[in-house]
Structure formats: C-alpha cells, structure tokens
Amino acid sequence: MPWPSDEIEGNKIADHRPWPRFAVNEDAWRLATAQLAIGRWTLLGLWGDTGAVHMAVLDANMREIAVLTLSCPAGHFLSVGALHPPAIRLERALRDLYGLEPIGLPDTRPWLDLGFWNGQYPLGERHGGSSTRAPYVFLPVAGDSLHQIPVGPVHAGIIEPGHFRFTANGETVVRLEQRLGYVHKGIEALMAGASLDAAARLAGRTSGDSTVAYALAFAQAVEAALEVKLPPRALYLRALMAELERLANHFGDIGAICNDASFSLMNAQCAILREKTLRTAASCFGHRLMMDAVVPGGVARDLAATCTAEIAILLEDIRRLFPQLVELYDNTASLQDRTATTGVLRAELARQFGAGGYVGRASGRAFDARKMLGYPPYDRLHFEVPVLDAGDVNARVWVRIREVEQSLGLIDQIMRDLPTGALRALVQPTDEVREGLGMTEAFRGDVLVWLRLEGGRVSRCHLRDPSWFQWPLLEAAIEGNIVADFPLCNKSFNCSYSGHDL
Amino acid sequence: MRKILFDTLMRRPLTEAPPVTDDKMLAELAASLERAARRRLGRSLSIREIDAGSCNGCELEIHALNNAFYDLERFGLHFVASPRHADVLLVTGPVTRNMREALERTYNATPDPKWVVAVGDCAVDGGIFSGSYAVVGGVSGVVPVDLHIRGCPPDPVQLLKGLLALLAA
Numbered sequence: 001m002p003w004p005s006d007e008i009e010g011n012k013i014a015d016h017r018p019w020p021r022f023a024v025n026e027d028a029w030r031l032a033t034a035q036l037a038i039g040r041w042t043l044l045g046l047w048g049d050t051g052a053v054h055m056a057v058l059d060a061n062m063r064e065i066a067v068l069t070l071s072c073p074a075g076h077f078l079s080v081g082a083l084h085p086p087a088i089r090l091e092r093a094l095r096d097l098y099g100l101e102p103i104g105l106p107d108t109r110p111w112l113d114l115g116f117w118n119g120q121y122p123l124g125e126r127h128g129g130s131s132t133r134a135p136y137v138f139l140p141v142a143g144d145s146l147h148q149i150p151v152g153p154v155h156a157g158i159i160e161p162g163h164f165r166f167t168a169n170g171e172t173v174v175r176l177e178q179r180l181g182y183v184h185k186g187i188e189a190l191m192a193g194a195s196l197d198a199a200a201r202l203a204g205r206t207s208g209d210s211t212v213a214y215a216l217a218f219a220q221a222v223e224a225a226l227e228v229k230l231p232p233r234a235l236y237l238r239a240l241m242a243e244l245e246r247l248a249n250h251f252g253d254i255g256a257i258c259n260d261a262s263f264s265l266m267n268a269q270c271a272i273l274r275e276k277t278l279r280t281a282a283s284c285f286g287h288r289l290m291m292d293a294v295v296p297g298g299v300a301r302d303l304a305a306t307c308t309a310e311i312a313i314l315l316e317d318i319r320r321l322f323p324q325l326v327e328l329y330d331n332t333a334s335l336q337d338r339t340a341t342t343g344v345l346r347a348e349l350a351r352q353f354g355a356g357g358y359v360g361r362a363s364g365r366a367f368d369a370r371k372m373l374g375y376p377p378y379d380r381l382h383f384e385v386p387v388l389d390a391g392d393v394n395a396r397v398w399v400r401i402r403e404v405e406q407s408l409g410l411i412d413q414i415m416r417d418l419p420t421g422a423l424r425a426l427v428q429p430t431d432e433v434r435e436g437l438g439m440t441e442a443f444r445g446d447v448l449v450w451l452r453l454e455g456g457r458v459s460r461c462h463l464r465d466p467s468w469f470q471w472p473l474l475e476a477a478i479e480g481n482i483v484a485d486f487p488l489c490n491k492s493f494n495c496s497y498s499g500h501d502l
Numbered sequence: 503m504r505k506i507l508f509d510t511l512m513r514r515p516l517t518e519a520p521p522v523t524d525d526k527m528l529a530e531l532a533a534s535l536e537r538a539a540r541r542r543l544g545r546s547l548s549i550r551e552i553d554a555g556s557c558n559g560c561e562l563e564i565h566a567l568n569n570a571f572y573d574l575e576r577f578g579l580h581f582v583a584s585p586r587h588a589d590v591l592l593v594t595g596p597v598t599r600n601m602r603e604a605l606e607r608t609y610n611a612t613p614d615p616k617w618v619v620a621v622g623d624c625a626v627d628g629g630i631f632s633g634s635y636a637v638v639g640g641v642s643g644v645v646p647v648d649l650h651i652r653g654c655p656p657d658p659v660q661l662l663k664g665l666l667a668l669l670a671a
Contacts, residue, residue: 116599122635153604156583158551158564161601182600183555186636201630208559208655252565265503271569272516278566288657289559328503498557501600 010068016435017224021054021067029070029078032057037083042354043469044439045448046080046090047462048098050125053077054462055087056437056448058354063372067437067450076101086353086469097188099124109136112181112501122189138177141167146174149483153182160497164486171482176475184501191451191461196222196296196427199458203449204291206463207499212238212245213442214463214499215294217449220375221461222296222427225436225453231422234298235377240311240414241281241290241299242440243407247318248277249443250400250407253494257397258329260487261338269325273318280314283307298424311415315408326401339394343489345477346391355473356445356466358403359493361387362395369441381413391477393492429456442466444494465499516570520577521663546578547669550588550612554605554641555631556595559655560622564592566658567665579665585611590668593645594621596628597638609645617648619664622655629654 010022024032035041036057044056044065052071058064070077079102081088091102092111099121113120115134141148146167153161163179187206191199203218204211216238223230255270278288284307285293286300293300329335345355350363360367368385370378386402388395430453438449445466452460474493478486551564567574574580582588585608597605609618620641623629628639641647651664 114600116602118599118635153601154552154585154608158561158581160553160556160558160561161604182604183553183595183598184600184636185555185596185598185631186634187631189636190631190634198630205557205559205630205654208557209562211557211559252562265506268570269506271566272571275566275569275571282657289562289655291559291654324506328506332503496558497553 013069013435015225015433016067017227017437019065019067019437021069021435024068024070026070026078029068032068033078033080033083036080036087039351042351043080043084043086043090044354044446045450045462045464045468046087046094047450047464048094048100048123049460051075053094053100054450055080056450056464065373065437065439072100075099076103078103079105081105081107086472089472090468097121097123112184114181122186123192136179138165138179139175141175143169143174145169162497166483166486168483171484173478173481173483173486176478176486178471178475180471180497181501183498185498187502188460188462191458194458196429196453196456196458199451199461200295201292203461203463204294206502207442207465207467207496208289208291209249209496210245210442210444210447210465210499211289211291212241212294213440213447214449215292216242217438217440217447218451218461218463219294219296220438220440221436221449221451222438222453223425223436224438225434225451226427226430228297228425228427230298230376230425232377232419233421234423234425236414236418237299237303237423238294239377239381240411240418241285241293243410243414244277244281245290246407246443247404248274248281250404251277253491254325254329254397254400254404256494257339257393257488257491258335260491261335263332263335266325266329266335269321273321276314276317280310283310295424297427298422300423302423308415311411315411318404318408322404329397329401336394338485338488339397339492340390340392342393342485343477343481343492344391345473347389349473349476350391353469353473355469356441357443357470358396358399359445359470359473361385362399363391364389367446369439369446373439375440377414380417381410383410393488396492429453431455433459444496445470447499463499463502465496465502467495467497467500470495471500517573517576518571520666521659547589547665548582548587549579549590549592549665550582550585550608551592552594552605552608554593554595554601554625554644555598555637556622556624560594560625563655563658563661564594564621567661572658572662574662574665577666577669579669585609586613588612589616590665591616591618591645592621593618593641593647594625596624596631596634597641597644599636599638602638602644605641605644617668618645619649619651619668620647621651621661621664623652624654626650626652 010024013021041057082104096113149166152163161182165177167175204215251274255267258266282288347364366387448464
C-alpha cells in the first residue's frame with residue numbers, strides 16, 4: 001500500500017490489521033503533524049503505549065487509515081497539539097496515564113488525573129509518586145461586568161458528571177470551559193491482561209448508550225488481528241443491533257432536546273418509540289440495550305422465530321407515529337425559535353476536529369464510518385448519509401431525523417436479506433503478537449478500538465470515543481449564546497462522559 | 503399538536519400495572535425504615551440521581567421510569583434537581599476516585615431522614631471495574647446504603663420494584 005509511505009518514511013509493522021502501522025522517526029512524526037495541521041489528514045486517535053506513542057490518521061479522501069508509532073525511550077515526544085489543537089486533550093490524557101511528556105504542548109494542566117488516584121502515571125513505566133492535588137487553574141477571563149457560573153460535577157438532571165465553568169456577561173456566555181475525567185474508571189488498565197471475553201464485556205461498558213457499537217469495534221479489532229472470517233448471518237445480525245441502538249438513541253435524544261426547550265409533548269411521544277425499540281431489542285437479543293450480544297467471532301444468540309414479526313410491528317409503529325412527530329417539530333414556531341440559529345458550530349471547526357456523527361454531519365462534514373469504510377454488511381446495503389450545513393441545534397435534530405429514516409430502510413434490507421447459517425466463527429488464539437484496529441459508526445459518531453493480543457489475551461487496548469473530538473467543539477458552539485440555551489446545545493451534542501473519561 | 507393530544511385522549515393509556523415487589527427487598531428495607539420517618543414523609547418521595555462513575559447504561563433505564571409505560575410519578579415518586587430537595591439518593595456506578603468527594607458532599611447536602619439506593623451491579627461492589635486504580639468500589643464503601651437494586655443495568659421493572667419496596671417498607 002503506497003499511502004502514507006509516499007510522504008512519510010517508516011517501517012511497516014508486521015501483523016497489524018486491517019490498516020497498516022508504521023514505526024516512524026521524529027522527522028516523520030513532525031511531517032505527519034504538519035499534514036494534520038494543514039488539513040490533509042484527520043486525527044482519529046492519539047494514545048500511549050509502553051515507551052511509545054501512536055497516532056491514527058485518516059487521509060482527506062476518508063478511505064485510508066494508518067497508525068504511526070513514535071518510540072520515545074527518553075520519555076518525551078514532539079507534541080502534536082502544539083500545531084494541531086484537536087490533539088491537546090488527548091496528549092494531556094496520555095501524559096496523565098503514561099507519564100510521557102509532549103514537548104511543546106500548549107496546555108500542560110492534567111486532564112484525567114484530578115488528584116485522587118493512588119499514584120501518578122498508572123499505565124506508565126515512570127513513577128511519579130502519589131497524585132497530587134494542585135489547584136486546577138481555569139483559563140483567565142478579563143473584561144468588564146463578567147461573572148462566573150460553576151456547574152457540576154453533579155448536575156441537575158439524570159445525567160453523567162462533569163464540570164462546566166461558564167463566564168457570562170449578563171445572559172451571554174463569553175466562555176465555557178469544561179473539566180472532565182470524573183467517571184474515569186481505568187478501563188485501559190483493566191483491559192491489560194484480560195481474556196477476550198472479559199475484555200469484550202469491558203468494551204461494551206465504555207459508554208453504555210453505545211454498547212453495541214463498542215462491542216462491535218472491539219470484535220472487529222480482534223477479528224482483524226486474528227484474521228477471523230465471519231459468517232454472513234452474524235454480520236447482518238450485528239448490523240440489525242447497531243441500527244436498533246441508533247434508533248433508540250435518536251428517539252430518546254430528539255425528544256430530550258425538545259424537552260430542554262420546554263416542549264415536553266415531543267419528549268413523551270419520542271420516549272414511547274424509544275421504549276418500544278428497547279422492548280423489541282430485549283425480545284430479540286435478550287437485553288434491552290443489547291449488552292454482550294456482539295462477541296468476538298460473531299453474535300451471542302440467534303433471533304427467536306417470533307422476532308421477524310416483532311420487528312415488522314416495531315417498524316410499522318415507528319412509520320406511523322414518527323412522521324407526525326417530525327411534522328409537529330417542524331410546525332411548532334415556539335420550538336423552532338429555540339433550536340434554529342442556536343449553538344452554531346462552524347464547518348471549519350468540525351472539519352479540523354474530525355467531528356463525527358450528527359455533530360460533524362450537521363456542519364458539513366460528510367463522514368460516516370459505515371459508508372466511508374464500508375465494513376460489512378454495509379457495503380451491500382443501500383443508505384444515504386444525510387449532511388446539512390447550518391450547524392445549529394436545528395440542523396443536528398434534522399440530521400438525526402433523517403438518520404432515523406435511513407435506519408428504518410436499513411433494517412428493512414437486513415430483514416429481507418438475512419442470510420441463514422452459523423452465528424459465530426471460531427476465534428483461535430495464537431501465541432504470536434497480533435494487533436488489530438476496529439472502527440464503527442455509533443449513534444454519536446465513530447468509535448475507534450486499537451488492540452494488541454499476546455498469548456490469546458489482550459495486552460493493550462485503547463478505545464477512543466467520538467466525544468473526544470466533539471466536547472471541545474461544544475465550548476465553541478455555546479459562545480455568544482445565552483446561558484439558558486446551554487442545556488439545549490449540550491443535549492444536541494450529547495457527548496459521552498463515560499466514553500471520554502474511560 | 504392538537505391531533506396528537508386528541509389521539510392520546512382517545513386511546514387506552516400505555517401505562518402498565520405496577521410490578522409486585524419481592525420479599526427480599528422488603529426485608530432489606532424493613533431494618534432501615536422507621537415508622538416515624540414514614541409519618542413525616544408520607545408515601546411521596548423525592549429522588550436525586552447521582553452518577554458516581556457509571557457507564558451511563560443505568561441512567562438510560564432510570565430515565566425510562568419517566569416514560570408513559572412506567573410513569574413513576576403515579577406512585578408519588580419524582581426526580582428533583584437538588585440534593586437539598588431529596589429524600590432518596592439513587593446512586594449508580596462503581597464509585598470512581600474522582601467522584602468520591604462529590605458523592606460524599608451530595609450525601610451531606612441531603613437533609614435527614616434520607617435513604618440511599620445503590621443501582622446496578624457496579625454500585626454493589628464495583629462490578630467489572632473493581633480492582634482498578636481509579637475505582638473505590640461499591641457505593642456502601644463511601645456512604646451508607648439502604649437498598650441495592652442489581653442488574654447490568656437493572657431494567658425499569660426491576661427499578662420500579664425496588665423503589666416501590668422503599669414506599670411499602
């Protein structure tokens with residue numbers, strides 16, 4: 001494969017699949033950073049390893065992926081964030097976990113280490129003693145008539161914890177600064193040494209709302225590493241689960257966004273559709289959120305005989321009610337007044353950060369891992385990727401409405417073409433060191449999983465939530481909006497805290 | 503909008519009959535609830551939810567309690583925005599080290615009498631996250647717990663059973 005070795009010199013690492021990994025030197029690392037900074041490549045991930053850092057990049061045509069690895073025996077590396085801001089939080093997190101120093105990193109404050117762990121650098125070779133609780137200094141804000149509103153980590157609703165520091169002038173937000181990491185569970189440390197089954201369960205609990213997408217990305221990585229060929233029925237059932245998960249989340253969130261604009265009728269009606277979707281999932285796959293239903297090698301159980309009819313009834317219900325709700329959303333001026341032109345994310349920022357999901361697609365970034373990578377069975381299914389340019393709350397709602405329609409069409413095709421046959425291929429562990437990369441389209445964007453297997457166990461696994469490249473954009477989108485519109489903007493992004501904090 | 507509201511009036515309600523609570527849960531609660539507290543609170547409880555480290559799966563199912571099928575408020579149970587208004591803290595997740603202080607502070611901000619319900623397998627003992635450098639473990643290691651509702655995540659019926667047991671004890 002010529003790319004990216006045309007421009008970047010590096011040694012291709014054996015047994016890294018399906019995309020290549022190259023060991024590069026500092027010059028090549030610098031060149032790669034420049035490619036990111038000028039927008040020819042998109043950053044997919046940046047994570048630590050023992051004595052090394054890895055970055056995953058996507059080329060501008062959005063079809064080719066590569067991992068570049070820089071070994072850093074002296075414990076430091078050239079900061080990517082110095083030239084390419086989307087890498088800043090990833091590098092702060094990497095340093096907290098591994099103790100590797102990004103040279104030139106513009107923001108040297110800790111990110112995931114809030115000062116409560118037993119020791120510093122839990123995954124690294126360097127031991128920094130007990131983690132210290134230095135006061136966290138928020139970015140300075142200067143000007144007349146400014147006041148600050150600290151919110152969280154415990155929020156007012158039934159939501160995850162995180163801290164938001166608003167600086168406002170009257171009602172207008174002049175700056176939002178996020179502080180995350182509260183639900184950091186140390187998943188990557190728990191992954192090290194885990195059996196494939198245990199690791200799959202952990203992957204499926206990285207962000208509960210995306211359990212299918214995570215389990216799928218993890219399984220893809222394992223299957224790539226061990227060159228497992230999947231039975232077609234398993235591929236179709238996985239896609240069925242992924243689309244049910246997408247539907248359930250889109251229904252829940254479309255309703256919740258309207259609820260944050262005090263329009264509770266939409267919330268009540270959308271919640272009915274969500275509940276019906278979850279009940280169908282429970283009946284077909286044994287679990288409402290379909291946890292542990294996708295396993296390395298295939299799926300855990302088959303569809304019961306009654307499921308074809310149940311899914312048909314669900315689709316019929318949705319097709320009857322949902323268009324009425326869309327009409328209601330579109331024709332309610334007081335609701336549109338809240339969502340249109342609110343929380344605008346500029347297309348340039350969405351592109352720079354490689355924002356996935358509806359956040360990117362409502363701001364003109366036409367990336368969908370199902371389409372661009374065409375992982376099976378999506379290469380055989382017909383669907384469109386809705387893209388809008390307005391970048392406001394309204395556009396994010398509309399992208400999700402259109403995606404619901406696409407998912408319904410996908411489920412039609414999956415049920416029509418569902419192959420018969422085996423559910424699970426044999427996953428044969430090997431004593432060799434194998435590495436794999438998996439990438440799936442969760443409802444909120446692309447999930448990336450990279451792993452290394454040794455002796456049939458996971459020795460290192462990194463899971464990158466789409467929220468890493470969306471959270472910072474929420475800070476940008478809220479600027480100039482009124483404080484009261486923050487819940488609306490926040491819900492329209494609906495970033496994952498748990499997936500981000502890991 | 504009128505059409506949807508009208509249709510809803512004409513249809514049978516979606517709300518389902520409440521589940522029967524089980525004896526084990528009642529037994530766990532009997533010890534922690536006293537008649538005096540019951541007299542003071544009546545059968546209406548305000549709940550404050552705290553995610554102390556969950557994967558957000560439990561939150562999704564707790565949210566579902568408010569939908570038309572389960573309609574939690576018909577039992578006099580409702581979610582409130584502040585611990586100052588709460589009788590019950592519904593805590594999810596393995597308690598992470600980064601959330602421990604926030605959980606303690608929220609507990610201390612809740613007026614007595616109060617109950618703590620730990621939701622989900624992780625909230626019992628840390629679940630699959632136990633042993634991590636970043637995790638304290640179960641909720642009872644940080645604040646006293648009156649009732650555990652197991653499950654990964656517990657579905658809304660299991661949650662409802664637990665909360666009804668709280669009212670019945």
